[in-house]
Amino acid sequence: MKLKLLALLVIAILPLMAFDCITDPSSITISLNLAPFNASYGLNSGSSKTYGGSVAIDPTSLYDQSYTLTGASVYDITVATKGPDDLGNGGGSVSVNGVLLFTYAGSWNQFKTPQSLLTSTLITRNPAGVATLIAAVTGKRMVTFTVNGTITNTPSASNVDFLVVAAYVQAYGHR
């Protein structure tokens, strides 16, 4: 009987020293795979051989707000063209919050396959723009992508041809 009581006593006492093996959730850093920043620019018809525009995205709309962000990292940026027309050759630049993010150059049709910063020779990255994007995400500031581009053929109609920019960002933080 004494042995049984001892066993029960041990069971009752040991909980007091328990749970240290589970890390406090607030000290665990977690990567939050944000939904991509997607910015789409429709081209207007007419005689103009230039196009441009801005798209603003609130980064806080892309991740679970119950996490406290401690940093962010850009792991890819892609640029692609969509639409029925072949708009010839051209190129342009994309800036983020006023800082050049990357330039691109090539034929419109080459970009119908999305071109990645990681693999494409048609895109040239500007590290300062990447840093600006990271700072905006970490600081929970609005991210505005601005495009300025040129083409050699004009669209058949307005808003049927598009330039699409996608930025893939990991934010990290803890609960």
Added chain:
Amino acid sequence: MKTFRCFGLLLVVVGCTLLALAPRASAQSDLEKTLQQFNANDVKGYIQPLADLFGANMNAGMFHSADIAKTGFHLSFELVAMGASVSDKQKTYTLNAPAGFTPGTFTTATMFGGARDSVVDTKTNLKYLGIADGFVNTSIFPLAAPQLTIGDVFGTRAIIRYIAIPSIKGFPGASLWGLGLQHSVNQWVPVIPLDVAAHVYYSKFSFGDLVNFSGLSIGADVSKSVSILRVYGAVVWEKSSMELKYTPSNASVPAVDITMDGANNFRATVGVGLHIVFFTIFADANFGSITNYSAGIGFGG
């Protein structure tokens, strides 16, 4: 010291059961919310050790005697603690970097590891990070459950295991149930000088709303008693699997519905116990892909 504290955790579970304090938390735990950040490919390696270790624990500690009467009354209430050894290889895994990265893979922490790692693309200096730091820092991963054994009818004994665990410090609430049968072989082959039995055991473990385990164990048990001392062993084929199902918090990531098999398919058990009138104490070691240990106390006989 951590190991001993985790052993404390294991006993907390028993204590909770004894006190019948087993409410299920309705809110999602931190671990569940963490998992929901990730897609199927990323999360698989992060959580695979949980499938291996839980699977090994689920199929441990059920049987510690093969001495079953052909007919007679047997009733025993037992508290069993299991602990699976966490090896270094279960603390890291290889994660794919995003397409186009060089190198294409990198090593980072599992949920049993330390700080996560990252990979930097050699051409662009873009960086990609492992999904999370480790969540559990221990060398022994515990589980505990009460069980009832009842028999003996036609040389057969039944085992019932059940426990409900409340949500604790970021881990979701859980419930486990198991049912098994152990059948005496000696009644058919009485000349064997050892007690020999065969067993089959099935169990289910629900871990929060996202994770479900199931386990099956089929084996041969032997034991030999000398006075109050009992030595026992077993050879067992087993299978365990973990189903992980959730919708990632990133709406652009497809829903996750994956099943992972536990590492253990075979185990050999050696153990020793003491049986004094209506009190039993036992401990054993189990060797397979995962090494684990179980120990317990029993009342009745």
